[in-house]
Amino acid sequence: MTQIETSPSHFARLRLVLPSPWSVGALVIAALVVAPIAAVVWIALFPSENIWPHLLSTTLPRYLKNTLILMLSVGVLAGMVGTGAAWLIARYQFFGARWLEWLLLLPLAIPAYVGAYALVDFLEYAGPVQTAMRDLFGWQSARDYWFPEIRSRGAAVLVLSASLFPYVYIMARAAFREQSGCGEEVARSLGAGAIARFVRIGLPMARPAIAAGMAIVMMETVNDFGTVDYFSVQTLTTGIFSVWLESNNAGGAAQIASTVLLLVILLVTLEKLSRRRSRFFALSRSHRGVIKTKLVGTRSAVAFIMCFIPFALGFILPAGVILGHALDNTERWHDPALLSALGNTLTVAGIAALVTVTLGLFMVYGMRLSERSLPRLLMPITSIGYAAPGAVLAVGILVPLAALDHALADGLEALLGVDFGLLLTGSAFALILAYCVRFFAIAQGAADAAMGRVSPSLPMAARSLGRSKGQVLGAVYLPLIRASALSSLLLVFVDCVKELPATLLLRPFNYDTLATRVHDQASLENLGDAAPAAVLVIGVGLCAVALLARSSR
Numbered sequence: 001m002t003q004i005e006t007s008p009s010h011f012a013r014l015r016l017v018l019p020s021p022w023s024v025g026a027l028v029i030a031a032l033v034v035a036p037i038a039a040v041v042w043i044a045l046f047p048s049e050n051i052w053p054h055l056l057s058t059t060l061p062r063y064l065k066n067t068l069i070l071m072l073s074v075g076v077l078a079g080m081v082g083t084g085a086a087w088l089i090a091r092y093q094f095f096g097a098r099w100l101e102w103l104l105l106l107p108l109a110i111p112a113y114v115g116a117y118a119l120v121d122f123l124e125y126a127g128p129v130q131t132a133m134r135d136l137f138g139w140q141s142a143r144d145y146w147f148p149e150i151r152s153r154g155a156a157v158l159v160l161s162a163s164l165f166p167y168v169y170i171m172a173r174a175a176f177r178e179q180s181g182c183g184e185e186v187a188r189s190l191g192a193g194a195i196a197r198f199v200r201i202g203l204p205m206a207r208p209a210i211a212a213g214m215a216i217v218m219m220e221t222v223n224d225f226g227t228v229d230y231f232s233v234q235t236l237t238t239g240i241f242s243v244w245l246e247s248n249n250a251g252g253a254a255q256i257a258s259t260v261l262l263l264v265i266l267l268v269t270l271e272k273l274s275r276r277r278s279r280f281f282a283l284s285r286s287h288r289g290v291i292k293t294k295l296v297g298t299r300s301a302v303a304f305i306m307c308f309i310p311f312a313l314g315f316i317l318p319a320g321v322i323l324g325h326a327l328d329n330t331e332r333w334h335d336p337a338l339l340s341a342l343g344n345t346l347t348v349a350g351i352a353a354l355v356t357v358t359l360g361l362f363m364v365y366g367m368r369l370s371e372r373s374l375p376r377l378l379m380p381i382t383s384i385g386y387a388a389p390g391a392v393l394a395v396g397i398l399v400p401l402a403a404l405d406h407a408l409a410d411g412l413e414a415l416l417g418v419d420f421g422l423l424l425t426g427s428a429f430a431l432i433l434a435y436c437v438r439f440f441a442i443a444q445g446a447a448d449a450a451m452g453r454v455s456p457s458l459p460m461a462a463r464s465l466g467r468s469k470g471q472v473l474g475a476v477y478l479p480l481i482r483a484s485a486l487s488s489l490l491l492v493f494v495d496c497v498k499e500l501p502a503t504l505l506l507r508p509f510n511y512d513t514l515a516t517r518v519h520d521q522a523s524l525e526n527l528g529d530a531a532p533a534a535v536l537v538i539g540v541g542l543c544a545v546a547l548l549a550r551s552s553r
Contacts, residue, residue: 022365022366022370022469023366023367023369023370025362025363025366026362026363026364026365026370027378029359029362029363029366029382030363030378030379030381030382032437033382033385033436033437034378036385036388036396036437037261037384037385037388037392037393037396038396039395039396039397039400040254040257040258040392040393040395040396041258043254043395043396043399044251044254044257044258047250047251048250048251049249049252050251051249051251051252051255052252055243055255055256059234059242060239060256060259063234063236063238063239063256064236064259066153066228066233066234066235067222067235067236067237067260067263069153070153070156070157070160070228071218071221071222071267072218073157074157074161074164074217074218074221075215075221076214077157077158077161077165078160078161078165078168078214079165079210079213079214079217081161081165081168081169082165082166082167082168082169082170082172082210083168083169083172083206084306085100085165085169085306085307086168086169086172086175086176087172087198087202088307089101089104089307090173090177090292091176091202091290091293092292092294092303093292093293093295094294094295094299094300094303094304095300095301096304096308097303097304100307100308100311101173102549103311103315104169104307104310105169105545105548105549106311106314106542107162107163107164107165107166107310107311107314108163108166108541108544108545108548109315109538109541109542109544109545110314110315110318110538110541111163111226111500111515111537111541112160112220112226112227113224113225113226113230113500113518113519113522114322114518114534114538115162115314115317115318116155116156116159116227116230116231117230117318117322117518117522117530118317118318118319118320118321119150119318120150121321121325121527122317122321125142130142130147151230151232152231152233153231155231156227156231156233159227159231160220160221160224161217162314164220165310165314166314167213167216167217168213168217170213171209171210171212171213172206172209172213174209175205175206175208175209175210176202176206176290179201179202212271215267215268215270215271218267219264219267219268219389222236222260222263222264222389223389223390223391224237224501225237225238225390225501226501229241229523230522236260236263237260237389237391240253240256240257240260240391240392240395241391241504241505243256244505245505250395250399253395254395254399257391257392257395257396260388260389261392264387264388264389265384265387268387319538322527322531322535322538323531323535325527325530325531326531326532326534326535329529329531329532332528332531332532333532335529335532337517338517338532338533340512341513341514341516341517341533342514342533342536344428344511344512345513345514347428348428348431348432348435348513349435349493349496349513351432352435352436352439352492352496353435353489353490353493353496354489355432355436356435356439356440356442356443357443357446357447357485357489357492359443360440360442360443360444360446360447360488361443361447361473361485363379363382363444363447364379364444364447364448364451365447365477369469379444382441382444383440383441383444383445384441385437385438385439385440385441386438386439386440386441387441388438389501390434390438390499390500390502391505393434393438393502394434394501394502394506395505397430397433397437397506398430398505398506401425401430401433402422402425404424405422405423406422408423408424409421409422409423425508426508427508428507428511430506431502431503431506431507431508434502435495435496435499435502438495438499439491439492439495439496442488442491442492443488443489443492446484446487446491447481447485447488450480450481450485451477451481453481454476454477454480458476458480459472462475490543490544491547494540494541497514497540498515498540498541499515500515500519503515503516504516504519514533514534514536514537515533515537517530517533518533518534521533
């Protein structure tokens with residue numbers, strides 16, 4: 001009989017060969033996050049019924065054309081508005097600038113689909129604008145005057161741009177603030193005017209940050225469903241809903257989802273390349289910021305108006321319309337359906353946020369403990385879930401999960417003789433999983449940045465005192481990164497509350513959240529019933545904006 005070696009050196013050699021449980025857990029989490037994307041590609045390549053030729057010859061070109069036009073239009077318009085507002089705030093002192101610096105963040109609290117409902121209500125035939133025009137000019141009907149079409153692609157561009165421009169504004173403002181005042185002073189001494197300094201100095205140096213913000217805007221545009229559906233604009237995302245829900249073809253939906261995925265990957269790649277080619281460095285150790293120019297009179301008024309208009313369109317208009325309907329229909333606040341949707345939202349968003357942040361901490365810590373290169377290579381890939389639209393993730397989650405759910409139900413019935421039903425897809429499990437995958441990048445990025453600020457000597461000292469890896473995480477890292485973890489918890493929770501496409505596709509039957517209630521009621525032209533839920537969604541969004549404003553001071 002062979003004697004098994006049990007010496008300490010043998011166990012040490014085993015520890016060198018076998019990966020640690022932390023590394024294995026990190027790899028499992030990374031695989032779980034990437035699996036829905038891989039599932040979409042697999043289903044698209046091997047569908048049960050291949051309708052790709054039919055899609056190519058009929059609807060796909062129209063979906064792709066509308067999506068590209070929306071992406072480029074919203075990206076350019078949001079980029080211009082966000083960059084212009086950031087330049088004015090960072091370079092000039094004018095009336096209201098201190099307030100507008102933070103007010104320009106508030107449109108982030110308004111989901112684009114809520115802004116769409118508010119704009120139509122404000123501008124439609126029975127709305128206050130056209131009613132006032134008829135009263136003022138004595139017109140009797142719509143045949144007496146011309147008014148632009150509200151539910152159109154142009155209106156969708158306007159709503160999405162007003163909702164998403166703060167992404168560009170935040171990044172551009174930070175880039176303009178970090179620029180040294182030396183270049184500005186030299187350009188001014190050479191006679192360069194304000195526009196020349198912006199075009200030749202400020203804009204080129206801030207271009208990487210602006211490009212990153214515009215990329216986020218365009219990815220959010222691809223992900224949008226509520227706005228384009230309400231304005232009857234057929235995009236790739238609406239195509240996923242149509243092919244899956246109306247034609248009952250998961251393979252065709254996966255093929256459209258793969259097209260969206262390729263579009264997003266191309267966009268991310270172009271953004272990375274643009275940043276790689278544009279690098280600027282401070283040439284001196286002492287950094288002197290730009291001294292703001294004080295504007296007075298007409299110039300101050302023009303600067304104020306240019307910054308106030310985006311804030312008014314992105315926040316005051318939608319918030320005012322929705323709040324007005326909510327106050328006019330106070331009895332709807334006691335609707336049991338609203339309370340049920342609120343409870344469901346708090347439950348699924350709370351569980352998803354807690355699970356996502358916990359998994360993010362575990363994975364980042366496991367990656368840091370790993371001495372192998374594979375886990376470190378996988379960590380950036382896990383952020384692709386945030387770039388992938390919710391409808392794409394829904395296809396990659398529901399199709400394989402439904403097959404697993406049926407097999408699990410059949411196995412339990414055969415083993416125990418009891419039909420438990422569909423435990424995974426028949427509950428909120430699939431929805432929570434989609435939230436975790438979709439917003440995992442937020443938790444992972446926050447955990448990685450927070451752990452990177454912890455001095456390596458602290459965990460090394462704890463290990464030298466005999467603490468295990470788990471004890472080091474609990475006693476050293478968690479107390480030091482608690483604020484970052486709580487911030488990421490709030491951000492993930494808010495994004496879960498606002499998420500619409502994945503929620504519509506993955507929610508169980510008769511299971512409403514605040515976002516789906518707003519969409520369902522507004523789609524029925526019943527904005528009075530939708531308003532209370534929309535106010536709650538906006539209130540949750542304001543919490544995230546307040547946290548963002550506090551962190552960017």
